[in-house]
Amino acid sequence: MATKRKAYHHGDLAAELLRVGGELLAAEGPEALSLRELARRIGVSHQAPYRHFFDKDALLASLAAEGFMDLGRVVAKAAARHPNDSVGQLVAAGVAYVEQGLKQPERYRLMFGRQSSSPTPNSQQLEEESHAAFGHLVAIIERGQANGVFKSGDPQELAAAAWCQVHGLTSLLIDERLDEVPAGGKARRQFLAQMCGHLPDGLRRRAT
Template sequence: MADAPVRTAREHYHHGSLREAMIAAAEEVLAERGLGGFTLRECARRAGVSPAAPAHHFGNLTGLLTAIATLGFDDLATAMEAAVAAAQAERRSRLAAIARAYVETALANPGRFRVVFGQREMDRQDPAFRAAATRAFSILVREVRLSRGLAPPSSQQEKPAPEVLAPDLPEVLLAWSAVHGFATLLIDGALDFLAANGSRETLLEAHAARLFALLASALSAGEGLAKTAARD
Protein backbone atom coordinates (compact mmCIF):
# COMPACT_ATOMS: atom_id res chain seq x y z
CA MET A 1 0.00 0.00 0.00
CA ALA A 2 1.42 3.37 -0.99
CA ASP A 3 1.85 5.89 1.76
CA ALA A 4 -0.82 8.54 1.95
CA PRO A 5 0.38 11.95 0.75
CA VAL A 6 1.86 14.13 3.43
CA ARG A 7 -0.17 17.21 4.18
CA THR A 8 1.64 20.34 5.19
CA ALA A 9 1.22 21.71 8.66
CA ARG A 10 -0.67 24.68 7.19
CA GLU A 11 -3.10 22.36 5.38
CA HIS A 12 -3.65 20.15 8.38
CA TYR A 13 -3.97 22.63 11.21
CA HIS A 14 -4.30 26.11 9.79
CA HIS A 15 -6.41 26.99 12.84
CA GLY A 16 -3.37 26.41 15.03
CA SER A 17 -4.51 23.16 16.62
CA LEU A 18 -1.73 20.61 16.39
CA ARG A 19 -3.59 18.42 18.87
CA GLU A 20 -6.66 18.19 16.65
CA ALA A 21 -4.52 17.69 13.55
CA MET A 22 -2.66 14.81 15.18
CA ILE A 23 -5.88 13.14 16.30
CA ALA A 24 -7.34 13.51 12.80
CA ALA A 25 -4.18 12.04 11.28
CA ALA A 26 -4.16 9.23 13.81
CA GLU A 27 -7.71 8.27 12.94
CA GLU A 28 -6.82 8.19 9.24
CA VAL A 29 -4.06 5.71 10.07
CA LEU A 30 -6.41 3.66 12.23
CA ALA A 31 -9.01 3.51 9.46
CA GLU A 32 -6.47 2.33 6.91
CA ARG A 33 -4.08 0.17 8.90
CA GLY A 34 -5.73 -0.62 12.22
CA LEU A 35 -3.91 -0.68 15.53
CA GLY A 36 -1.28 -3.05 14.15
CA GLY A 37 0.04 -0.42 11.76
CA PHE A 38 -0.36 2.53 14.09
CA THR A 39 2.79 4.54 14.86
CA LEU A 40 3.40 8.03 16.16
CA ARG A 41 5.85 8.68 13.32
CA GLU A 42 3.21 7.93 10.69
CA CYS A 43 0.67 10.12 12.43
CA ALA A 44 3.16 12.99 12.58
CA ARG A 45 4.05 12.49 8.91
CA ARG A 46 0.42 12.79 7.89
CA ALA A 47 -0.03 15.87 10.03
CA GLY A 48 2.94 17.42 8.26
CA VAL A 49 5.11 17.84 11.35
CA SER A 50 8.29 16.32 12.67
CA PRO A 51 8.09 13.10 14.73
CA ALA A 52 9.13 15.09 17.80
CA ALA A 53 6.43 17.77 17.47
CA PRO A 54 3.52 15.80 19.02
CA ALA A 55 5.39 15.33 22.30
CA HIS A 56 4.19 18.75 23.46
CA HIS A 57 0.56 17.61 23.54
CA PHE A 58 0.74 13.84 23.97
CA GLY A 59 4.18 12.96 25.28
CA ASN A 60 4.27 9.68 23.39
CA LEU A 61 2.12 7.16 21.53
CA THR A 62 0.37 6.20 24.76
CA GLY A 63 -0.72 9.79 25.24
CA LEU A 64 -2.14 9.98 21.72
CA LEU A 65 -4.04 6.70 22.11
CA THR A 66 -5.38 7.90 25.46
CA ALA A 67 -6.69 11.10 23.85
CA ILE A 68 -8.43 9.10 21.12
CA ALA A 69 -9.94 6.67 23.64
CA THR A 70 -11.21 9.62 25.68
CA LEU A 71 -13.00 10.95 22.59
CA GLY A 72 -14.40 7.47 22.02
CA PHE A 73 -15.90 7.27 25.49
CA ASP A 74 -17.29 10.79 25.06
CA ASP A 75 -18.88 9.70 21.76
CA LEU A 76 -20.54 6.72 23.44
CA ALA A 77 -21.79 8.70 26.42
CA THR A 78 -23.14 11.55 24.31
CA ALA A 79 -24.90 9.18 21.92
CA MET A 80 -26.43 7.16 24.75
CA GLU A 81 -27.71 10.23 26.58
CA ALA A 82 -29.28 11.54 23.37
CA ALA A 83 -30.89 8.14 22.83
CA VAL A 84 -32.29 8.16 26.37
CA ALA A 85 -33.86 11.58 25.82
CA ALA A 86 -35.45 10.50 22.53
CA ALA A 87 -36.72 7.20 23.95
CA GLN A 88 -38.22 8.88 26.97
CA ALA A 89 -40.04 11.41 24.79
CA GLU A 90 -41.40 8.62 22.57
CA ARG A 91 -42.12 6.22 25.45
CA ARG A 92 -39.72 3.60 24.11
CA SER A 93 -37.33 1.37 26.04
CA ARG A 94 -34.42 3.47 27.25
CA LEU A 95 -32.17 0.44 27.56
CA ALA A 96 -32.89 -0.67 23.99
CA ALA A 97 -32.22 2.90 22.86
CA ILE A 98 -28.78 3.13 24.47
CA ALA A 99 -27.91 -0.33 23.13
CA ARG A 100 -28.63 0.79 19.59
CA ALA A 101 -26.79 4.08 20.12
CA TYR A 102 -23.74 2.14 21.33
CA VAL A 103 -23.67 -0.04 18.20
CA GLU A 104 -24.30 2.86 15.84
CA THR A 105 -21.47 4.83 17.42
CA ALA A 106 -19.12 1.89 17.01
CA LEU A 107 -20.05 1.48 13.34
CA ALA A 108 -19.69 5.21 12.67
CA ASN A 109 -16.06 5.27 13.84
CA PRO A 110 -14.69 1.73 14.18
CA GLY A 111 -11.07 2.86 14.46
CA ARG A 112 -11.82 5.01 17.48
CA PHE A 113 -13.98 2.25 18.96
CA ARG A 114 -11.13 -0.26 18.65
CA VAL A 115 -8.81 2.09 20.52
CA VAL A 116 -11.32 2.50 23.35
CA PHE A 117 -11.46 -1.24 23.97
CA GLY A 118 -8.18 -2.34 22.38
CA GLN A 119 -5.16 -3.93 23.95
CA ARG A 120 -2.69 -1.14 23.17
CA GLU A 121 -1.22 0.66 26.14
CA MET A 122 -2.88 3.87 27.32
CA ASP A 123 -2.84 6.02 30.43
CA ARG A 124 -5.88 4.81 32.32
CA GLN A 125 -5.12 7.23 35.17
CA ASP A 126 -5.42 10.28 32.92
CA PRO A 127 -8.14 12.49 34.49
CA ALA A 128 -9.97 13.20 31.21
CA PHE A 129 -9.89 9.53 30.26
CA ARG A 130 -11.21 8.45 33.66
CA ALA A 131 -13.99 11.03 33.58
CA ALA A 132 -15.12 10.01 30.08
CA ALA A 133 -14.98 6.29 30.87
CA THR A 134 -16.87 6.79 34.15
CA ARG A 135 -19.57 8.82 32.44
CA ALA A 136 -20.19 6.13 29.80
CA PHE A 137 -20.15 3.27 32.30
CA SER A 138 -22.43 5.11 34.72
CA ILE A 139 -25.04 5.57 31.99
CA LEU A 140 -25.03 1.82 31.39
CA VAL A 141 -25.37 1.05 35.11
CA ARG A 142 -28.16 3.59 35.49
CA GLU A 143 -30.18 2.29 32.56
CA VAL A 144 -29.74 -1.35 33.59
CA ARG A 145 -31.04 -0.52 37.07
CA LEU A 146 -33.97 1.46 35.71
CA SER A 147 -34.86 -1.36 33.31
CA ARG A 148 -35.16 -3.63 36.35
CA GLY A 149 -37.43 -1.19 38.17
CA LEU A 150 -34.69 -0.10 40.56
CA ALA A 151 -33.56 3.37 41.52
CA PRO A 152 -30.50 4.72 39.71
CA PRO A 153 -27.22 5.08 41.63
CA SER A 154 -27.19 8.08 43.94
CA SER A 155 -24.20 9.62 42.15
CA GLN A 156 -22.80 9.26 38.67
CA GLN A 157 -19.76 11.42 39.28
CA GLU A 158 -17.65 8.38 40.16
CA LYS A 159 -17.60 4.82 38.96
CA PRO A 160 -19.64 2.67 41.38
CA ALA A 161 -17.50 0.91 43.94
CA PRO A 162 -17.31 -2.89 43.51
CA GLU A 163 -19.34 -3.53 46.66
CA VAL A 164 -22.05 -1.10 45.48
CA LEU A 165 -22.13 -2.52 41.96
CA ALA A 166 -22.07 -6.18 43.04
CA PRO A 167 -25.87 -6.75 43.17
CA ASP A 168 -26.22 -5.41 39.62
CA LEU A 169 -23.05 -6.85 38.14
CA PRO A 170 -24.55 -9.90 36.35
CA GLU A 171 -27.14 -7.69 34.64
CA VAL A 172 -24.60 -5.02 33.73
CA LEU A 173 -22.25 -7.65 32.31
CA LEU A 174 -25.07 -9.26 30.33
CA ALA A 175 -26.13 -5.94 28.80
CA TRP A 176 -22.61 -4.78 28.03
CA SER A 177 -21.45 -8.14 26.66
CA ALA A 178 -24.47 -8.51 24.37
CA VAL A 179 -24.26 -5.00 22.94
CA HIS A 180 -20.47 -4.85 22.71
CA GLY A 181 -20.32 -8.32 21.19
CA PHE A 182 -22.87 -7.42 18.53
CA ALA A 183 -21.00 -4.20 17.70
CA THR A 184 -17.68 -6.06 17.42
CA LEU A 185 -19.13 -8.81 15.23
CA LEU A 186 -20.55 -6.17 12.89
CA ILE A 187 -17.29 -4.21 12.72
CA ASP A 188 -15.22 -7.34 12.12
CA GLY A 189 -17.51 -8.40 9.27
CA ALA A 190 -18.32 -11.67 11.00
CA LEU A 191 -22.03 -11.16 10.30
CA ASP A 192 -21.71 -10.00 6.70
CA PHE A 193 -22.93 -13.37 5.44
CA LEU A 194 -26.28 -12.66 7.10
CA ALA A 195 -26.82 -9.43 5.20
CA ALA A 196 -28.25 -9.98 1.73
CA ASN A 197 -26.53 -6.88 0.36
CA GLY A 198 -23.51 -7.03 2.65
CA SER A 199 -24.54 -3.87 4.50
CA ARG A 200 -23.89 -3.90 8.22
CA GLU A 201 -26.19 -0.92 8.66
CA THR A 202 -29.00 -2.84 6.94
CA LEU A 203 -28.41 -5.81 9.23
CA LEU A 204 -28.55 -3.53 12.24
CA GLU A 205 -31.74 -1.90 10.99
CA ALA A 206 -33.42 -5.25 10.37
CA HIS A 207 -32.65 -6.89 13.69
CA ALA A 208 -31.67 -4.28 16.27
CA ALA A 209 -35.18 -3.55 17.55
CA ARG A 210 -35.99 -7.17 18.37
CA LEU A 211 -32.49 -7.98 19.62
CA PHE A 212 -32.41 -5.12 22.09
CA ALA A 213 -36.03 -5.68 23.12
CA LEU A 214 -35.06 -9.26 23.98
CA LEU A 215 -32.15 -7.93 26.03
CA ALA A 216 -34.39 -5.54 27.97
CA SER A 217 -36.90 -8.35 28.52
CA ALA A 218 -34.19 -10.70 29.76
CA LEU A 219 -33.02 -8.14 32.32
CA SER A 220 -36.58 -7.61 33.56
CA ALA A 221 -37.09 -11.37 33.85
CA GLY A 222 -33.78 -11.66 35.64
CA GLU A 223 -35.04 -9.41 38.41
CA GLY A 224 -37.93 -11.82 39.06
CA LEU A 225 -35.56 -14.77 39.05
CA ALA A 226 -33.27 -13.01 41.50
CA LYS A 227 -36.14 -12.36 43.92
CA THR A 228 -37.23 -15.99 43.67
CA ALA A 229 -33.68 -17.17 44.38
CA ALA A 230 -33.44 -14.84 47.36
CA ARG A 231 -36.66 -16.26 48.85
CA ASP A 232 -35.42 -19.82 48.36
Protein backbone atom coordinates in the same frame (compact mmCIF):
# COMPACT_ATOMS: atom_id res chain seq x y z
CA MET B 1 -7.40 19.89 25.98
CA ALA B 2 -4.45 17.59 26.02
CA THR B 3 -2.10 20.51 26.72
CA LYS B 4 -2.64 24.17 27.56
CA ARG B 5 -2.17 27.71 26.21
CA LYS B 6 -3.25 28.90 22.83
CA ALA B 7 -0.88 28.71 19.88
CA TYR B 8 2.86 28.88 19.52
CA HIS B 9 4.75 27.97 16.42
CA HIS B 10 2.27 25.74 14.73
CA GLY B 11 -1.02 26.68 16.26
CA ASP B 12 -2.34 24.05 18.63
CA LEU B 13 -0.51 21.04 17.35
CA ALA B 14 -2.13 18.85 20.00
CA ALA B 15 -5.59 19.33 18.51
CA GLU B 16 -4.24 18.85 15.01
CA LEU B 17 -2.59 15.60 16.05
CA LEU B 18 -5.87 14.30 17.37
CA ARG B 19 -7.75 15.44 14.27
CA VAL B 20 -5.40 13.99 11.67
CA GLY B 21 -4.74 11.06 13.96
CA GLY B 22 -8.46 10.32 13.90
CA GLU B 23 -8.49 10.33 10.12
CA LEU B 24 -5.47 8.09 9.93
CA LEU B 25 -6.98 5.80 12.54
CA ALA B 26 -10.20 5.44 10.55
CA ALA B 27 -8.27 4.79 7.36
CA GLU B 28 -5.60 2.40 8.56
CA GLY B 29 -6.51 1.06 11.94
CA PRO B 30 -4.71 1.41 15.26
CA GLU B 31 -1.85 -0.94 14.44
CA ALA B 32 -0.91 0.87 11.25
CA LEU B 33 -1.11 4.33 12.77
CA SER B 34 2.45 5.61 12.92
CA LEU B 35 3.62 8.69 14.74
CA ARG B 36 6.10 9.53 12.01
CA GLU B 37 3.52 9.28 9.27
CA LEU B 38 1.24 11.45 11.36
CA ALA B 39 3.92 14.09 11.84
CA ARG B 40 4.73 13.92 8.13
CA ARG B 41 1.14 14.61 7.15
CA ILE B 42 0.88 17.58 9.44
CA GLY B 43 4.22 18.87 8.26
CA VAL B 44 6.24 18.83 11.47
CA SER B 45 9.29 16.86 12.48
CA HIS B 46 8.98 13.31 13.75
CA GLN B 47 9.73 14.46 17.28
CA ALA B 48 7.19 17.27 17.52
CA PRO B 49 4.35 15.05 18.77
CA TYR B 50 6.39 14.20 21.86
CA ARG B 51 5.96 17.78 23.07
CA HIS B 52 2.22 17.11 23.42
CA PHE B 53 1.95 13.41 24.18
CA PHE B 54 4.23 11.40 26.39
CA ASP B 55 3.98 8.37 24.22
CA LYS B 56 2.42 6.86 21.18
CA ASP B 57 0.19 5.05 23.65
CA ALA B 58 -0.77 8.36 25.21
CA LEU B 59 -1.96 9.70 21.87
CA LEU B 60 -3.92 6.52 21.25
CA ALA B 61 -5.43 6.78 24.71
CA SER B 62 -6.63 10.28 23.93
CA LEU B 63 -8.16 9.12 20.67
CA ALA B 64 -9.88 6.33 22.57
CA ALA B 65 -11.18 8.78 25.18
CA GLU B 66 -12.73 10.85 22.40
CA GLY B 67 -14.48 7.71 21.26
CA PHE B 68 -15.94 7.08 24.71
CA MET B 69 -17.19 10.65 24.84
CA ASP B 70 -18.99 10.26 21.53
CA LEU B 71 -20.37 6.90 22.58
CA GLY B 72 -21.75 8.24 25.83
CA ARG B 73 -23.34 11.20 24.07
CA VAL B 74 -25.01 9.07 21.41
CA VAL B 75 -26.32 6.54 23.93
CA ALA B 76 -27.74 9.21 26.23
CA LYS B 77 -29.48 10.94 23.34
CA ALA B 78 -31.03 7.70 22.09
CA ALA B 79 -32.31 6.78 25.54
CA ALA B 80 -33.81 10.23 25.96
CA ARG B 81 -36.10 9.57 23.03
CA HIS B 82 -38.04 6.95 25.00
CA PRO B 83 -39.27 8.53 28.22
CA ASN B 84 -41.32 6.33 30.52
CA ASP B 85 -40.30 3.15 28.67
CA SER B 86 -37.37 1.44 30.30
CA VAL B 87 -37.25 -1.49 27.92
CA GLY B 88 -37.47 0.89 24.97
CA GLN B 89 -34.67 2.96 26.47
CA LEU B 90 -32.45 -0.05 26.89
CA VAL B 91 -33.03 -1.32 23.37
CA ALA B 92 -32.64 2.12 21.82
CA ALA B 93 -29.46 2.73 23.77
CA GLY B 94 -28.15 -0.65 22.66
CA VAL B 95 -28.93 -0.05 19.00
CA ALA B 96 -27.38 3.41 19.14
CA TYR B 97 -24.30 1.97 20.83
CA VAL B 98 -23.79 -0.65 18.16
CA GLU B 99 -24.42 1.77 15.32
CA GLN B 100 -21.93 4.23 16.74
CA GLY B 101 -19.38 1.46 17.02
CA LEU B 102 -19.98 0.41 13.43
CA LYS B 103 -19.65 4.01 12.30
CA GLN B 104 -16.10 4.16 13.62
CA PRO B 105 -14.95 0.55 13.70
CA GLU B 106 -11.23 1.20 14.03
CA ARG B 107 -11.73 3.66 16.84
CA TYR B 108 -13.96 1.17 18.60
CA ARG B 109 -11.29 -1.46 18.23
CA LEU B 110 -8.81 0.95 19.72
CA MET B 111 -11.09 1.79 22.64
CA PHE B 112 -11.23 -1.85 23.70
CA GLY B 113 -7.74 -2.86 22.73
CA ARG B 114 -4.79 -3.30 25.01
CA GLN B 115 -4.45 -0.74 27.75
CA SER B 116 -1.13 1.01 27.98
CA SER B 117 0.66 -0.49 30.94
CA SER B 118 1.99 2.70 32.48
CA PRO B 119 -0.76 5.15 33.38
CA THR B 120 -0.47 8.59 31.82
CA PRO B 121 -2.80 11.57 32.22
CA ASN B 122 -4.33 10.55 28.90
CA SER B 123 -5.04 7.00 29.96
CA GLN B 124 -6.64 8.32 33.13
CA GLN B 125 -8.86 10.55 31.02
CA LEU B 126 -9.77 7.45 29.01
CA GLU B 127 -10.83 5.64 32.16
CA GLU B 128 -12.99 8.54 33.28
CA GLU B 129 -14.77 8.83 29.95
CA SER B 130 -15.31 5.10 29.87
CA HIS B 131 -16.87 5.09 33.34
CA ALA B 132 -19.06 8.06 32.45
CA ALA B 133 -20.44 6.24 29.42
CA PHE B 134 -21.18 3.20 31.56
CA GLY B 135 -22.98 5.45 34.02
CA HIS B 136 -25.71 6.19 31.46
CA LEU B 137 -26.47 2.50 31.24
CA VAL B 138 -26.66 2.09 35.00
CA ALA B 139 -29.05 5.03 35.19
CA ILE B 140 -31.43 3.40 32.71
CA ILE B 141 -31.43 0.17 34.71
CA GLU B 142 -32.04 1.99 37.98
CA ARG B 143 -34.98 3.91 36.60
CA GLY B 144 -36.40 0.68 35.22
CA GLN B 145 -36.05 -1.00 38.57
CA ALA B 146 -37.79 1.92 40.28
CA ASN B 147 -40.67 1.51 37.84
CA GLY B 148 -40.83 -2.21 38.52
CA VAL B 149 -40.00 -3.09 34.93
CA PHE B 150 -36.66 -4.73 35.60
CA LYS B 151 -36.04 -7.39 38.17
CA SER B 152 -34.26 -6.44 41.36
CA GLY B 153 -30.57 -6.96 41.87
CA ASP B 154 -27.38 -4.97 41.77
CA PRO B 155 -28.00 -2.41 39.02
CA GLN B 156 -24.29 -2.31 38.29
CA GLU B 157 -24.35 -6.02 37.55
CA LEU B 158 -27.47 -5.87 35.38
CA ALA B 159 -25.98 -2.96 33.50
CA ALA B 160 -22.79 -4.95 33.07
CA ALA B 161 -24.78 -7.80 31.56
CA ALA B 162 -26.43 -5.44 29.11
CA TRP B 163 -23.07 -3.93 28.27
CA CYS B 164 -21.63 -7.36 27.59
CA GLN B 165 -24.45 -8.03 25.15
CA VAL B 166 -24.04 -4.87 23.09
CA HIS B 167 -20.26 -4.85 23.30
CA GLY B 168 -20.12 -8.44 22.14
CA LEU B 169 -22.48 -7.69 19.30
CA THR B 170 -20.49 -4.64 18.26
CA SER B 171 -17.14 -6.41 18.33
CA LEU B 172 -18.36 -9.42 16.43
CA LEU B 173 -20.02 -7.26 13.79
CA ILE B 174 -16.89 -5.15 13.39
CA ASP B 175 -14.75 -8.25 13.00
CA GLU B 176 -17.33 -9.69 10.60
CA ARG B 177 -17.69 -12.77 12.73
CA LEU B 178 -21.49 -12.90 12.35
CA ASP B 179 -22.89 -14.11 9.06
CA GLU B 180 -26.21 -13.22 7.48
CA VAL B 181 -26.33 -9.68 8.76
CA PRO B 182 -28.53 -7.33 6.74
CA ALA B 183 -26.47 -4.57 5.20
CA GLY B 184 -29.04 -1.90 4.46
CA GLY B 185 -29.81 0.85 6.95
CA LYS B 186 -33.38 0.00 7.89
CA ALA B 187 -33.07 -3.78 7.78
CA ARG B 188 -29.89 -3.59 9.79
CA ARG B 189 -31.46 -1.41 12.44
CA GLN B 190 -34.29 -3.89 12.78
CA PHE B 191 -31.79 -6.71 13.12
CA LEU B 192 -29.88 -4.81 15.77
CA ALA B 193 -33.08 -4.05 17.68
CA GLN B 194 -33.95 -7.73 17.67
CA MET B 195 -30.47 -8.73 18.86
CA CYS B 196 -30.47 -6.09 21.56
CA GLY B 197 -33.98 -7.12 22.58
CA HIS B 198 -33.04 -10.70 23.39
CA LEU B 199 -31.52 -9.75 26.70
CA PRO B 200 -34.48 -7.84 28.17
CA ASP B 201 -37.00 -10.17 26.55
CA GLY B 202 -35.30 -13.31 27.68
CA LEU B 203 -34.35 -16.26 25.63
CA ARG B 204 -36.61 -18.61 27.48
CA ARG B 205 -40.13 -19.24 26.32
CA ARG B 206 -42.67 -17.75 28.62
CA ALA B 207 -45.87 -19.40 29.63
CA THR B 208 -48.36 -18.29 27.02
